Amino acid sequence: MDHSGHGMTMDLPPFTLGRGLQWSPDGFFLVACLAGIALYVWGVVRLRRRGDAWSTGRTLAFVSGVLTIGLVMCTKLNDYGMVMFSVHMVQHMVISMLSPILILLGAPVTLALRALPPAGRGRKGPRELLLALLHSRYMRVVTHPAFTIPMFIASLYALYFTPLFDTLMGSKVGHAGMMVHFLAVGLVFFWPIMGVDPGPHRPGYLMRMLELFAGMPFHAFFGIALMMGTTPMVETYKNPPASLGIDALADQNAAGGIAWAFSEIPSVLVLIALLFQWYGSEQRQAKRQDRAADRDGDKELAAYNAYLASLNARGSS
Template sequence: MGSMPGMPGMEHDLPPFSFGRALAFHPSANWAFLVLSVVLLVLYAAGCVRLWRRGDKWPVGRPIAWVLGLVTMVLVTCTGVGQYGMVLLSAHMMQHMVLSMLTPILLLLGGPITLALRALRPAAKGSHGPRELLVALLHSRYVKVVSHPAFTIPLFIASLYGLYFTPIFDTLMKSEFGHFAMMVHFLAVGLVFFWPIMGVDPGPHRPGYVMRILELFVGMPFHAFFGVAIMMASGLMVGTFAHPPASLGVDPLSDQHLAGGLAWAFSEIPTAVVLIALTFQWAKSEERQSRRKDRAAERNGDQELEAYNAYLARLEQRSAG
């Protein structure tokens, strides 16, 4: 492969691949993702500070998950991984899997929509502010469509097979912008797919926990088979990585098999993380329902006792009369 458009001489600039070099911050970092990460971190921190100053509680695990999600996004877009991702399928697949499977899960566990709804002040009567616009968006037909399993599951599957098994991938990889567009797409697809399943934020589609688990297991087998198909392929699946720079000393078919292994592994690890998160959410939901039932039973018991006391009082009045 010659020099990539927009990246002249890359094949002479990259040293032999190692995880230490790949994870090092690089001067040619993807500044769009870096700026986005900083903005999201500042906005989330501002929301937390507003709640804490107000005396409201915000679970400490949520900001930790949010920060970890942003860190994973920066690691695969603003370090050497981004550079290697233009010439090695394994590095590109690492970006894909992290942005579509790991980063979204962590960001969703941060509960950014719930934080925004609690931190934003309601607008004056008769006007619409950011909070009202966010509520309207959550109840819009658009969000109902893009968060429905009939949309999210096919999109999740098509993002794998429709991209790597068609000429679309090689077309996008002809430029840095095409590669950047893929990274944005991977992140968006992951957020849309996992939000109805394990997101802690409110949404138009919130089925029971059994149905959420079923939704997860509908998509994951296709993901695992995708990884196995790449691992077992006897020829190169995409032409972009057919001729990696000689300085890397990488066999493209072996690198493709490694990429398939990464895709397969990421169908297992995030699934376990999501199942653990769902289990905790389910347990908390059952606990809240149990407390509500107990409070309702107490109120009913008090009402029955008051009615019985009133009945006794009436009997006593009749006897006295």
């Protein structure tokens, strides 16, 4: 085990999962994760006190989503990710594809809109600002598939195959900024597709599936490009520290394999969620029609019977 205690990336021992999962918090992400969970729990408690229900499944999904961010940013995985392409790729995939899906399944926007108190007349509180943001042109643009799909793809190609990646990896701030970017891109990409929270775009179920599958092949190609690479492509990872005992090219191929395999996981998760929603909305529609029929005593049926009776009367006269 590494008992050096100072978490420096230069003297890391060879990677094992046990070492990777040791506690090594990044201050920014630790505070952000704790704040996210605290605010969410505050919202749920507020609703419950008011006598409103909030699904436990949503709470679990949201907390799991935040914990997956903590898992890759507040453990030694973050230290290893600075010197090992494969570990960095795990961080990238989790924070851009797994965390956003789980967070969105938690419906944080819906919770905020229900839990935040409305400000007095003519005043603007957090709830009003959130609504204004949701209805803003900015949100319409950043959640539009014409923006999200290219952005999702550019986050892979434009970042890793240009010097931008090495520049960002040169500092803690750059590295944290890149991770925040991955998370944000994942959130705006999956938000309209998941369709749990209200948003500027509400495409139909079929359209959402198409949007989902539009981004995935590029992900797979990116992984394959790394797996097929015959030379290390990213400067940062060209000369891994000797203490790790790894070969840069083998590590890059592993990173490619991770990117390629991971593109399937969110697709499956989102598809399952979509099918459930689709089924649920069909059920609700059927119930609504039944209720309407109960309410108006089957007006349509009554009208049809009256029509038949009138035909009958005409026929017999």
